[in-house]
Amino acid sequence: MLRGAGLLVLLFLPDPTIGQEMDTLTGHGGAVLEIAVADDGTIATGSFDNSVGIWNERSPTWLEGHDAAVTAVEFMDDGTLASAGDDFALIRWQEGEASVLGHHRGKVSDIAQAPDGTLATASWDGTIGLWTTDNPPVWLTGHASGVNAVSYMDNATLLSAGADGTLRVWDVSDGSNRIVYSHGFGINVMETASNRVLIGTVDGRTIVFEPQDWTTVAEFGTDRDPVLSLAVSPDQSRFAVGDGAGHITVMSMPDLTVEREFTATANGPVWALAFDGEGHLLAGGLDHRVFFWPLDSDPPLQLMAANAQSNVPVSNGARQFQRKCAVCHTLTNDRSRRAGPALGGLFGRRAGSMPNYPYSEILANSDIIWDAETIDALFDEGPDHYIPGSRMPMQRITGPEDREDLIAWLRDATALTEE
Ligand code: HEC
The missing domain is CATH 2.130.10.10 (YVTN repeat-like/Quinoprotein amine dehydrogenase)
Known part of the structure; x- marks a missing residue:
């Protein structure tokens, strides 16, 4: 779903x-x-x-x-x-x-x-x-x-x-x-x-x-x-x-x-x-x-x-994604026309492993596995510190709850299982 x-x-x-x-x-x-x-x-x-x-x-x-x-x-x-x-x-x-x-x-x-x-x-x-x-x-x-x-x-x-x-x-x-x-x-x-x-x-x-x-x-x-x-x-x-x-x-x-x-x-x-x-x-x-x-x-x-803006109630995690990530990332796993790689199937995926996406060398050769902990660190420290040399924009999410909500929401939203 x-x-x-x-x-x-x-x-x-x-x-x-x-x-x-x-x-x-x-x-x-x-x-x-x-x-x-x-x-x-x-x-x-x-x-x-x-x-x-x-x-x-x-x-x-x-x-x-x-x-x-x-x-x-x-x-x-x-x-x-x-x-x-x-x-x-x-x-x-x-x-x-x-x-x-x-x-x-x-x-x-x-x-x-x-x-x-x-x-x-x-x-x-x-x-x-x-x-x-x-x-x-x-x-x-x-x-x-x-x-x-x-x-x-x-x-x-x-x-x-x-x-x-x-x-x-x-x-x-x-x-x-x-x-x-x-x-x-x-x-x-x-x-x-x-x-x-x-x-x-x-x-x-x-x-x-x-x-x-x-x-x-x-x-x-x-x-x-x-x-x-x-x-x-x-x-x-x-x-x-x-x-x-x-x-x-x-x-x-x-x-x-x-x-x-x-x-x-x-x-x-x-x-x-x-x-x-x-x-x-x-x-x-x-x-x-x-x-x-x-x-x-x-x-x-x-x-x-x-x-006009829709009145659907939106969770904090969804709002975080909409404001801070969605301009560059889709939640599917196809090649999209956005600046960043598609995030479908993110949890458990090795960094830099989306086929057809032109990753920076740093990310393509990284050993990071994306999970709650690594995504948290990515935005706690900011990509420029966590993976220096990657092409991700400098961006930190300083509130621990905001990171937690975003990650919880992402876990669901990036899951690719059909049922
Ligand atoms: C301005 C564009 C932009 C924004 C905004 C952005 N990203 Fe990215 N993101 C990128 C790019 C570009 C890469 C690939 C970097 C590289 O190849 O070095 C990337 C890579 C990633 C990766 C690694 C994916 C993989 O396949 O290894 C994750 C996870 C990620 N972004 C999550 C997020 C989240 C969560 C947000 C919002 C908090 C966000 N990004 C905001 C552009 C963006």
């Missing part, structure tokens, strides 16, 4: 037919971290499952080339696609073929293209990379910590924003920059429109600037949930803000008033937003699908039922 798997389906994939049929892009095996829409309507998605999805008429083609989550995708003016991610790599895709342009020394969080075709990348290594076809990359340094967003104003003028809370204007000809705005918290995202620059911050603010003199045109938001995604509609009449608690706010650009509010993806974070130019807002997050929220139909609020 796959009780755990059934429960997860409820938690993660609330049936859209509960409310009204909702259009989705379905197929990724991990959270959707970025969405881009080309002028011809083609959609590209970047996911925690390490793949890029290219969607024509809602059906996917997968581009496999990254070794970690894909956090940035951008259509280029010449019809190619650029992608980058947690593997530090910048890849350009031409007819499904990958060419790796190079690497940062940290995760890459954003890609922008200049009118002349130059690419700019923002990285957690604190630099901005400038990439042309003929020359090695140029690195712009100045941010005190990770750079989260880049955007071109024109060929010579680049904007950047980052974890140090600064918004900077770069003269790319000499690599100099000046700080035009400083926020007390990190800036997560930035978008530009013809005469507006928008940022979203760690402390939940959305700020709209007039880039002529960098005056603040509007500032709004709560102080609670970080802003994780921003998008401007192709006609620049609207923009959308997505936050860490699953709220999406659609605003009118000229009036700066709220047009619509949605609650998306079962209260998980809204990592990705994009407008498709056909009256939809596309949203991606923990749920592996992209949802199309219609912007012009009335009333929009009925649709919220489609994705």
